[in-house]
Amino acid sequence: MAMIKLNKVNKIFGKEVKTQVLFDIDIEVPQEQFMALIGPSGSGKSTLLNLLGALDRPTSGDIIIGRQNLSLLSENKLADFRNRFLGFIFQFHYLLPEFTALENVLMPHWISGGGNDHRITREAKRLIDRVGLSSQMHKRINLLSGGQQQRIAIARALLNRPKLILADEPTGALDSKSGDQVLELLQEVNSENHTTFIVVTHDRNVAMRAERIVELRDGIICKDLKPSVIGTERTMEELESHECTV
Amino acid sequence: MLRFEFMVAWRFLKEARSQTFLILAGITIGVAVQIFLSSLIGGLQDNLVASTVGNSPHIVLESFEDPPRSILGERGNPQTVVLPTVRAVREDSLLLSWQPLQESLSRNTELTASSPLAQGSGFLARGSANRPVVVKGVDFPQADRIYRVTSRMVEGEARLGGTGILVGKGLASDLSLTSGDSVQVSTADGASATFTVNGVFDLETQVVNDSWVFMDLSRAQALFNFTGALTRIEMQIPEVFQSERIAERLKREFPGYRVETWQTQNQQLLAALQSQSASSLMIQFFVLLAVTLGIASVLAITAVQKSKEIGILKAMGARTASASRIFLLQGAILGITGSIMGSLVGTGLIQAFTLLTESTGGALTFTVRVDPSNVLALVIISTTASTFAAIYPARKAAKLVPIEVIKTG
Structure with missing residues (x-):
């Protein structure tokens, strides 16, 4: 079953000077897939991620996530949808500096109107333990390192048991060692919780570890590769070429 | 429901220590000034009213002054016309059969005193020196409740009866009177009698101290040839500004008489008090406005500073209204904390001010008191105003598009 289904999605920015960023995007992402979204800057990948994250609406076309057509939802319903259905991990971890690590992890629960019950606090502690930061x-x-902060952001993204996690350059601000750890963690979560992942990256090494690589170029899907099917070498070659294969 | 918003608002304020401190200081000073000012002006006004009303009755009941009748009355005899008619006119302005009135007034529980008064002007002479005086013939126990003579004696004994009289401090020093001295009181009609000074009072008003003479009611009636009549009945009530209401009731109860309140006699004072109150309110309004604008501008800056956090909260599913409420709550928290602190500081200032003026020898001639209901009103108004001040930053937070802050992160 498709977790995500995009149907002729267009996005145009600006009112007087119109810039079309996405052109008739059609894509399906099955449940549990770990997909990398790559492309040069300006290719529209962040825009696509924002549309998938219910943070923005397409100019035309339908986005269906888990049977829910996002264009039918009001602003408030979209907010609730983000809270219950999605987890976000950003390049700049975007934690709230006023709160502790545990409080940041609990934030999605508090946003949904929840109080301090033991069950959810235990769950938050378990997730922090899962990302290896019990002691912190x-x-x-702001007393944590960049890698530690990103792991807390992952724990936060997992709290409401989202079906879909969207990550925008999750390792972009990290050194390669912490980057690797974070990536491993994401893949473990993917296989443990059957969570669908879409990871935007321009790091080819990150992309190569994904189940599927989708490349955007100038607002259209240019390549759609499965390294596990066509092999690493072939994938590398495909990525090197400037020809579009979709 | 507001749990999450409150928690975030609280934490934002707690972490932005210096900003929070500055806003709180602003509200505290504003409210303290308002309390100080309103208490000071309130105290001053109370004192003005008290000193005005202190030496005069709150309500008086008099006879209507009928217009003089035709000189050629029904008696028709031109030789006897003049005298009796003139007398009749004067008698009309006096209260004739006042005993039943007085009886009914003395049973009225709204009044703390009702004192029959026979008043006239005359001269008080000691030896060859004499001074114009206002003679107040009173039933002393009742009159004492209005004028509080007993507690304000400087010499002698607060006692009337027989030929005993009480004179004011100014008059006494002017004529070197002490208790036991004999004086001659004469009226404009030429009547005169000898009296003994029983004591000297100080009613704290110069005109009064220079000219008033208290004597027994029946003596005064005899002296002025009132034949048992009164000039008026004077009354005292516990709450001075209730006078109009009580007077209305008395008018209905005694339709044949004129009932007047102290306000009628003091229009000018009331107008002064009113304009003073108005200017005090004006100052308070502008202090409040300045504080509110200060809060609004600091919170607006906070809204910009926190836009990243607000964006991320929205991305995690915080609704637009929720983001606004975080700022409204910040305004409310600042308002209530600042105004409570301001109330304490304001009350402290009043205490310090009173102590300071006392220690420098210039003791206040009036008491400044902090009115709790006024403080409560100020706390409510300031809290409301600071919540309103947060509307602008709250709107900014509401309009914030999460992807924009995330992109520019």
């Missing part, structure tokens, strides 16, 4: 739990966010 009660520390203020």
Whole structure:
């Protein structure tokens, strides 16, 4: 079953000077897939991620995520949808510096109107433990390293058990060692929780570890590759070429 | 429901320590000034009213002054016309059969005193020196409740009866009177009698101290040839600004008489008090406005500073209204904390001010008191105003598009 289905999605920015960023995007992402979205800057990949994240609406076309057509939802319903259905991991971890690590992880639960019940606090602690930061739990966010902050952001994204996690350059601000750890963690979560992942990256090494690589170029899908099917070498070659294969 | 918003608002304020401190200081000073000012002006006004009303009755009941009748009355005899008619006119302005009135007034529970008064002007002479005086013939226990003579004696004994009289401090020093001295009181009609000074009072108003003489009611009636009549009945009530209401009731109860309140006699004072109150309110309004604008501008800056956080909260599913409420709550928290602190500081200022003026020897001639209901009103108004001040930043937060802050991150 498709977790995500995009049907002729267009996005045009600007009112007087119109810039079309996405052109008739059609794509399906099955449940549990770990997909990398790559492309040069300006290719429209961040725009696509924002549309998938219910943070923005397409100019035309339909986005269906888990049977829910996003264009039919009001602003408030979209907010609730983001809270319950999606997890976000951004390049700049975007944690709230006023709160501790544990409080940041609990934030999605609080946003949905929840209080401090033991069950959810235990779950948050379990997730922090899962990302290997039990000892840092009660520390203020800005006392943690970049890699640690990103792992807390992952724990936060997991709290409401989302069906879909969207990650925008999750390793972009990290050194390669912490980047690897974060990526491993994402893949483990993917196989443990059957969560669908879409990871935007321009790091080819990150992309190569994904189940599927989709390349955007000038607002259209240019390549759609499955390294596990066609092999690493072939994938590398495909990525090197400037020809579009879709 | 507001749990999450409150938590975030609280944490934002707690973490932005210096900003929060500055806003709180602003509200505190504003509210403190308002309380200080309103209490000071309130105290001053109370004092003005008290000193005005202190030496005069709150309500008086008099006879209507009928227009003089035709000189050629029904008696028709030109030789006897003049005298009796003139007398009749004067008698009309006096209260004739006042005993039932007085009885009914003394049973009225709204009044703290009702004092029959026979008043006239005359001269008080000691030896060859004499001074114009206002003679107040009173039933002393009742009159004392209005004029509080007993507690304000400087010499002698607060006692009337027989030929005993009480004189004011100014008059006493002018004529070197002490208790036991004999004086001659004469009226414009030429009547005169000898009296003994029983004591000297100080009613804290110069005109009064220079000219008033208290004597027994029946003596005064005899002296002025009132034949048992009164000039008026004077009344005292517990709450001075209730006078109009009580007077209305008395008018209905005694339709044949004129009932007047102290306000009628003091229009000018009331107008002054009103304009003073108005200017005090004006100052308070502008202080509040300045504080509110200050809060609004600081919170607007906060909204910009926190746009990243607000964006991320929205991305995680915080609704637009929720983001606005975070700022409205910040305004409300600042308002209530600042105004409570301001109330304490304002009350402290009043205490310090009173102590300071006392220690420098210039003790206040009036008491400044902090009115709790006024403080409560100020706390409510300031809290509301600071919540309103947060509307602008709240709108900014509401309009914030999460992807924009995330992109520019």
